[in-house]
Amino acid sequence: MNSRITISVSDATGKVAYGTTDVTNGQQTFNVRGSENVVLTLTPNEGFRVSQVTVNGEDRTTDVVNGQLALGNLSANTTVSVRFGAAGEFTKVVIGSDKMVTFCPLADADLSTLNLKAYTGGGFNRQTGVLTMMRVYDVPAGEGLLLKGEPGTYEIPYSQSYSVYSNLLKGVMTATNVSATEGGYENYVLGSGSKGVGFYKVGSAGASLEAGRAYLQIPAETAASRGVLNLRFDDEDEATGVDDAARLNSKDEITNNNVLYDLQGRRVEQPQRGLYIQNGKKVIVK
DSSP states (O other): OOEEEEEEEESSEEEETTTEEOOEEEEEEEEETOOEEEEEEEEEEEEEEEEEEEEEEEEGGOOBBBBBEEEEEOOSOEEEEEEEEESEEEEEEEEEESSEEEESSSEEEOOOOOSSSEEEEEEEEEETTEEEEEEEEOOOTBBOEEEESEEEEEEEBBBBOOOOOOSSEEEEOOEEOOOOOETTEEEEEEEEETEEEEEEEOOTEEEEEOTTTTEEEEEEEHTOOSEEEEETTTSSSSSSSSTTTHTTTTTTHHOTTOEOOOOTTTTESSOOOOEEEEEEEEEEOO
């Protein structure tokens, strides 16, 4: 009797080969003859390792030998899930003279003991052009972050994370060319330009990001064709100097102090219990 095998790979930091087909991200389903011996080859990218393998929900990581998982004759539908993680106990990141850099951890990371600050993109106010950055400490793999600190090289330790964030920053684990727009979003990358250090809109030619970086996505109708975004850090009082005059002269910011926005920058008329952005700062509605 024929059966099916579904192979799921959680990210693009490795591949699982079944026959001549590679699964690198997402999942694929294959038909399997009842007498066929199934052997999967698991190949992590450089700097990664096989982190976890489950078969029908059962942990089978220790059954991977020399990069191969033998499943034998399959008589029933089977689901194999593979996760790749970073090799080693920490990753290094360099912060230059701008004192900011985007970062995407290859594995769950703990930033609570370092002399730098890590932020997610918490929300965007389209009236003021302010992007609110929310400080975080416990970060899951693949999360897009903005790191802020004195110039130098930092070792970021890996540690199991239990956090989930709503985040406008998108991390990349492999070298990526970021287009100007993507699925209804305007894309921005961190840079130093005529208005200082901030997130600048990606041009028509796109922007190249190396592995372990991040870019910013704002809904197109919310971004309002802004070329550069203001930054406000939720643990600090002032915004950065990027386009600061436009922020301070905004009548909307002065007269609409009670307006609430969700973490995606959308105006909320009837807020429910939860976290919102008001006048560029986060507030909790109970």
